[in-house]
Amino acid sequence: MSLPPSEIPLGAIRFNSDSQKLEYYDGAQWLQVSTFSPLLNGGARGVFGGGFSPTLGNRNTIEYITISTTGNAVDFGNLISATRTTGSASSSTRGLFAGGILTPVTNFTNNINYVTISSTGDAQDFGDLRIPVSANSGCSSSTRGIFLGGFDTPSYYNTIEYVTISSLGDTVDFGDAITSNSRTASFSSSTRGVWCGGTGTAPLSNLNIIQYLTISTLGDTSDFGDLTLARNTCSGCSNSTRGLIGSGRTPTTYNIIDYVTISTLGNAIDFGDLSYSAQWISSCSSSIRGVWGGGETPAMVNTMNYVTISTTGDAVDYGDLTEGKSDVSALSNAHGGL
Secondary structure (H helix, E strand, O other): OOOOHHHOOOOOEEEEOOOOEEEEEOOOOEEEOOOOOOOHHHOOEEEEEOOEEOOOEEOOEEEEEEOOOOOOOEEEEEOOOOOEOOEEEEOOOEEEEEOOEOOOOOOEOOEEEEEEOOOOOOOEEEEEOOOOOEOOEEEEOOOEEEEEOOEEOOEEOOEEEEEEOOOOOOOEEEEEOOOOEEOOEEEEOOOEEEEEOOEEOOOOEEOOEEEEEEOOOOOOOEEEEEOOOOOEOOEEEEOOOEEEEEOOEOOOEEEEEEEEEOOOOOOOEEEEEEEEEEEOOEEEEOOOEEEEEOOEOOOEOOEEEEEEOOOOOOOEEEEEOOOOOEOOEEEEOOOOOO
């Protein structure tokens, strides 16, 4: 039997067998001991892959930033194929880009690409999703990558599947989402994966639902709460405690940022605003910063904004992607699930 709070000494340390993390007692609650180093693998890196440009079509380019600094993105390598609207997931070493639309736009893929985040170079084949889909959304812990939903015109899916990021292979069934959907924002802590908003079916509509699952188990998602505004093509990022949801459309485009506390349940709260309104935006994060980039305003932009996740307030300029594009997918080696 655990001690009642009044008998737990300040600064006590314990190992949480559910999250596989060390925790310390601050006199009122147990908090996770951060085991992330900002110098891990050369720094907290954000990686942006694929996308769409109206002049160049689908893109196979991969670029990266060092999240703790500001500045323009730098070339990383290339995806196996020019692809847009892929799902993404990552550990501290490996990043995955799953599914998406090839050329022509009726050609959906189930291929999963992977890169080693600390290096540069072209993506390699990881395995396959169970079905070819576009606009699925991924999240991850240090071991598992989980992909939810997506569509392959005219069908929308409620499927959830997962992989073990450190190995190669095809996805395995995890469970089902509350509703068939695509274009959702997603993020995670080390224990929970969270998906927000999106486009649902029956009938086709914008969603304000936030749903979650426990990454280490199998099963269906459960209701978490609601966004401040029903919308799709928004993008999420997180540290270990807070998840942020930026931008989106209804079809009007928005620059709003919402946030939730991942360990609790409840509705999203206003955080601040991005400097621009866009759809098909992408995002990544470290334990300190969230960064959004690209999108359609309706012009394709190369803008990047960032916020400090632990505070609230409007985003500020970070730098530029290598080109203006939308439908990009982003990941990092330092997000809240690690």
